[in-house]
Amino acid sequence: MHSVWFGEFMGTLVLVLLGDGVNAGVTLRKSYAADAGWMAITTGWALGVLCGVLVAQAFGSPGAYLNPAITLAAAVSSGHYSMLALYWSAQLLGAFCGASIMALHYAPHWRLTPDPAAKLGVFCTNAAVRNPLANLFSEMVGTAMLVVVAASIFSHGVSLSGPAGGVGPWLVGSLVWGIGLSLGGTTGYAINPARDLGPRIAHAVLPIPGKGGSNWRYAPIPIVGDLAGGALAGLLLHFARP
Numbered sequence: 001m002h003s004v005w006f007g008e009f010m011g012t013l014v015l016v017l018l019g020d021g022v023n024a025g026v027t028l029r030k031s032y033a034a035d036a037g038w039m040a041i042t043t044g045w046a047l048g049v050l051c052g053v054l055v056a057q058a059f060g061s062p063g064a065y066l067n068p069a070i071t072l073a074a075a076v077s078s079g080h081y082s083m084l085a086l087y088w089s090a091q092l093l094g095a096f097c098g099a100s101i102m103a104l105h106y107a108p109h110w111r112l113t114p115d116p117a118a119k120l121g122v123f124c125t126n127a128a129v130r131n132p133l134a135n136l137f138s139e140m141v142g143t144a145m146l147v148v149v150a151a152s153i154f155s156h157g158v159s160l161s162g163p164a165g166g167v168g169p170w171l172v173g174s175l176v177w178g179i180g181l182s183l184g185g186t187t188g189y190a191i192n193p194a195r196d197l198g199p200r201i202a203h204a205v206l207p208i209p210g211k212g213g214s215n216w217r218y219a220p221i222p223i224v225g226d227l228a229g230g231a232l233a234g235l236l237l238h239f240a241r242p
Helices: 004-027 038-058 068-078 084-105 116-123 132-153 168-183 193-205 220-240
Strands: none
Touching: 004 038, 004 084, 004 116, 004 193, 038 168, 068 084, 068 132, 068 193, 068 220, 084 116, 084 193, 116 193, 132 168, 132 220, 193 220
């Protein structure tokens, strides 16, 4: 079971379970974390990324991408595209399974929460102000920042040997925390197509009481925007490489 595919699957599962878990804790009624706010959400997602990266590395994926946009950026930067399908399938399935476990974990709370939009927001993102071009740009910028800064963390420009052993995942988690605090208020900062699409599919198929629709009209934005941002960042890294 120790393989790149299984590492990406398990890491993305943990990332989404903990990330969507903090969404649920803050959003759903009768949760002890109810109404804890944006700081709790951004912190929970940052720690979810940290845990996901550690799990992915432990289970066989040393790169711990956990994100189709980061995987695409690495492919564009290196010129090697043969592993995209392998990584993307693991990441999407892991995100779906993580969201499904989260839904089961909070099972008694769904019926107590009357707002269908709030329930959907536990699983996936939406625009604070509906403007498709602006929303697409927000996702592109957030994802490009994720890729560029993450690459910088592990670059020789920061350290000849990269960050000290075990520090890298903490720095990446801090990066996601910073993106959430600074840029996340417009679209909920998916910055990861699997993180949005996998849970959105889970919301669509799971028997959640009073859930409403899954807002498929918005769904292309965190897919197209994130992949575009990743590809553009990958091009930058490709041409900037010494």
